[in-house]
Amino acid sequence: MSAATAAATEPLPVRLTLPTHVPPLTLGWEVIRWCEQWLHSPMGDGSPLEFTPEQGRFIAWWYAFELADDSKTGWRWLYRRGLLRRPKGWGKDPLAAVLALVEMLGPSRLAGLDADGKPRGEPARAPYVVVAGTAEGQTRNTTGLLDLIASPDLRRRCSLEITVSGLCRGRSMAGDAAELRPMTSAYRTAEGARPTAGIAGETQHWVPSNGGTQLDLVLRRNLTKSPGGAARLLAISNAHLPGEDSVAETWHEAWLKQQKLDTDDTGDESAGILLDTREPIIDISPEALDVADRSQMLPLLAASYGDSHWTDLDRTAEDCADPDISRAHVLRFYGNLLVAGDGAWMDPSVWEAAYRDQPIPDAGEAIAVGFDGSRNRDSTAIVGTHMATGYQWILGVWQRDYSLGEDHFWEVPADEVHDTMARIFSTWVVARCYCDPAFWTADVDTWAGRWDSVAAWWMTGEHVIRNARATTAYREALNSGDVTWGGPVADVFTDHVTNAVERPVQGARSDADRLHTIAKPGGRRSRRRIDVAIAAILSWTARGDAIAGGWTPPPRRIARSRSLTEARLEKARKEAEADTAEPTEQP
Structure with missing residues (x-):
């Protein structure tokens, strides 16, 4: 965003799904230090990589774990899969590319705790990372950034080779052969692979008709084969279209069910699915929002984009005002809001x-x-x-x-x-x-x-x-x-x-x-x-x-099977009638 806009715009309040505190046990801090040492900014200027507070908090929770005596490894991740949902231009693909390199080369597994009880990380054994999409363009959004963010020092240290197609080979920091490979929706050929990590791109577009639903299931089955349950799938998406049966929607629904289970049971953060999103809270119906009105859109955009300081909110507001873009499209892709599309009957926010x-x-x-x-x-x-x-x-x-x-x-x-x-x-x-x-x-x-x-x-x-x-x-x-x-x-x-x-x-x-x-x-x-x-x-x-038709309430009757409430109401009515009755004259 422009500096003037950032200073003048008061963002709307937001609904956050990620815990606001930090986890007690996480590899996230070591992952961040490793990235800042070995990776460059995705801006392409060769400057060191720096994370925003939002990105840092997400990494901390994505790599949060707990010690577990009943696990073969003695520990387990808090989350088996994750969904990062943000508006266009927030930086989902660059962050996914960074984490793909972490999983391929860096400290993505727990090695143990040091003398102070702090986690120590190590690379995965024989790392094999897949970046999946239902079309080549979706995988290229992520793999096309690898060449920008891999520093010369990392290339030398890990003998890293990155091809135009996105295939990436080298040696992890532990010396094991490492590979990162793009994968599209030919899910039958993907069955049986044993990836150590997966990135799923633009899952709001993964629907049954393009093989996205099946690809999601194959990836998750393959990741389950990983020893110790350490392999996981991270999905990135824009706000999905309700009712389209996309993978982003089914994951969101699964997260909602697990949140309800937690609320009814333990209420802790170990829900198994991590959802990180920022949803602006608007005080009017989305149907009443004028997306061409900058005074309405700038606070909404400031809320949805958060601390992504590279986003030009002025230009984004201009794009939102284009007459050939529907309100639903603007609110989903720029406002990060789950709203009904042009074919949907009910707006979820209204409901x-x-x-x-x-x-x-x-x-x-x-x-x-x-x-x-x-x-x-x-x-x-x-x-x-x-x-x-x-x-x-x-x-x-x-x-x-x-x-x-x-x-x-x-x-x-x-x-x-x-x-x-x-x-x-x-x-x-x-x-x-x-x-x-x-x-x-x-x-x-x-x-x-x-x-x-x-x-x-x-x-x-x-x-x-x-x-x-x-x-x-x-x-x-x-x-x-x-x-x-x-x-x-x-x-x-x-x-x-x-x-x-x-x-x-x-x-x-x-x-x-x-x-x-x-x-x-x-x-x-x-x-x-x-x-x-x-x-x-x-x-x-x-x-x-x-x-x-002139209906008026009939005289109250008592149901054949009276409830306790009805019995009390009937008793109160009789007592009131007795109180208002004329007193009997005494002889």
């Missing part, structure tokens, strides 16, 4: 902002219900909406386990679905219930005959315009804060909502009436489910129609 950690409504409260079902392909879902507040939660969900394979027969347990519907109607006052009858026509007819508030609402066929308006109204209600959500299995709710992509409604005649329904990404055979999202739309629509 997350609507979450509320609160109890579900008490029994006897008035709710609206939405039902969307399948029989054996993906899932069936029931969602409730509190009439008084607009709070939503999952009342029931049944999902096919795809890990059992396509040939495994599975069917939604219809008896459980019927029992759940009966429980819902016996527990809450259901103002209105909309059910998509597809695959469940006879069942919906049965429910409508049993409960007056049940009505069929087809989400397919000739009602597409009506459904598109309901879908639009639901998203607008989320943007305005009218809808909130939470409750049990909140992660399933999020998965279904963020999986959905927009499908334009044919025949919309004006920009003001540009409508969409939602669909699975990748077509009907996709494994990314959206049934909970559809049930949520139906539930919200049922609530709105009930209110528009």
Whole structure:
């Protein structure tokens, strides 16, 4: 960034995923000293390499370890794989190239502790490092920097040879033959190799269609073969596109699950996956952000780029204002924010902002219900909406386990679905219930005959315009804060909502009436489910129609199976009636 901009711009607050303190045991400090002695700056001016505080903290945590008597080596890494997510131009590839040389030649393994208890490093035995990508250009982003950062002293000391293709051979500091090799997505030929370290470049572009998903799995299988479990995979990426099934997205989701496990259990940093990212915290919806407005973008860019002092924020802000670049592209690649792309239906930041950690409504409260079902392909879902507040939660969900394979027969347990519907109607006052009858026509007819508030609402066929308006109204209600959500299995709710992509409604005649329904990404055979999202739309629509139809809360009734809360409310009501009754005249 320019000096003037850096001094004048107050960055937005950021959400950090890397611990702010330093680990008690790490090889990171020795790695940094080795790099500063043997490597040059990637700027190409021959000056010594210097790390920023952000880079230094990342290296410290990436090389953090713990002593372990149950390990063959007596120690183990805190993290088995890592994801470094930063905006374009932050310096991900230069840092990856530096760490690739560390793994090939430098002190990348624990040799022991000195007399003062400080870690001593040593090179890996027979080091073989792979720099992987789904295309040659991705590997070249990293390997093309090796020639700049390897100092003449390092080349002489390690007999280092670097080819134009990125292949690098030499001798480690311990004298072992060492090799660094680029690898693309021909994952079948990569099976069986035994790398001691791996770098995965631009994993936001590693998707099933280009072999990236398979390459990721092959690399991780190969690294597992390393003696003592010391071989690891470091991925670098920009912010991924939610719902695209990229490797960056699946790693992020795995990290979220491990963070939840830690929170519920030990809460320590040994989650197995290291994620380092800086996400600016913006106080408005991303959809309302004007990326062409420098006054809005400069604080955001200052936050996302952190201490990467080489970044020219003025020029970056100009690039963000280009009219042919979408807002989603700007916020992902320059703002380091996880936002929906042009095809995604729900912006993750909007969805997350609507979450509320609160109890579900008490029994006897008035709710609206939405039902969307399948029989054996993906899932069936029931969602409730509190009439008084607009709070939503999952009342029931049944999902096919795809890990059992396509040939495994599975069917939604219809008896459980019927029992759940009966429980819902016996527990809450259901103002209105909309059910998509597809695959469940006879069942919906049965429910409508049993409960007056049940009505069929087809989400397919000739009602597409009506459904598109309901879908639009639901998203607008989320943007305005009218809808909130939470409750049990909140992660399933999020998965279904963020999986959905927009499908334009044919025949919309004006920009003001540009409508969409939602669909699975990748077509009907996709494994990314959206049934909970559809049930949520139906539930919200049922609530709105009930209110528009003049619905008012009926006299409170007690459910057949009363909860403790209901019993207390009933007792309090009777006591209040007794207190207000006219006193009986005494003789």
